[in-house]
Amino acid sequence: MSERTWMQKSGATPGKLALVGCLAVGLVFVLWNQVSDETVDQHNSPQTPPPEQVAPQKQPLVPNSIVTEQPSREWPQMPLESVIKNDPFAKPAWYLATLTDGSQSGDESALLAEQQLEKLRKEQTKIVVISNGERVATIGEESYRVGDIVAGFEITEINMDGVVLTETGP
Structure with missing residues (x-):
């Protein structure tokens, strides 16, 4: 071995x-x-004496003559469009496209779209908030922004009159 x-x-x-x-x-x-x-x-x-003569001293981290005010620690302000465009939790467009059922004929899908629109009209827009460029609408119990999908329709505009919806692709 x-x-x-x-x-x-x-x-x-x-x-x-x-x-x-x-x-x-x-x-x-x-x-x-x-x-x-x-x-x-x-x-x-040259100013430091030999190590045996140096006594330990506590010195402030910042000299008194240099003390300045601390910068503000507020949250950064970003435009809503930038936030929505970079939303990490938003579902991708290819996924949203798979949610629509392609097995229905044109007449059936048009009828279904009309039914969904009628349902949304009954729920009505309860609140529209427009502040600092941010636009939020509440339909039923849910809050929506421009670009969100509601019952197969994309919200393209939110104004004081209500919400403008456009039908998403097939």
């Missing part, structure tokens, strides 16, 4: 060992540069 070598026991290969060696050299180089920069900074500053 042959004994396994340390390379076989550890799963090391020449490629893995070369990679570990390169990473070790890179780490030593970075550490050496950090230490040498700190040493140069300490030797080049």
Whole structure:
């Protein structure tokens, strides 16, 4: 029976060992540069006394002469169109297109569209809010914005008179 070598026991290969060696050299180089920069900074500053004479002092993080007001931490304001266009939760157009059933004839789909429109007319638009370019309409219990789909119709405009709907593709 042959004994396994340390390379076989550890799963090391020449490629893995070369990679570990390169990473070790890179780490030593970075550490050496950090230490040498700190040493140069300490030797080049003529105002600092020798280390044995320095007493630890607590200094403020920001000098009193530089204290400024903190910037406002308000939420950024974005136009509604940009928010709607970049909505990560919006369903993609290809998915919305699959929701319509293509097995119906033209007359059946027209009848179904008319029924859906009549249902929406009965629910009526309860509230239309237009503020800072944002337009929101409430139909029944749901709130909608321009671009939303309602019963197979896309909301193309919300104005003070109500909601303008256009029929989506087949």
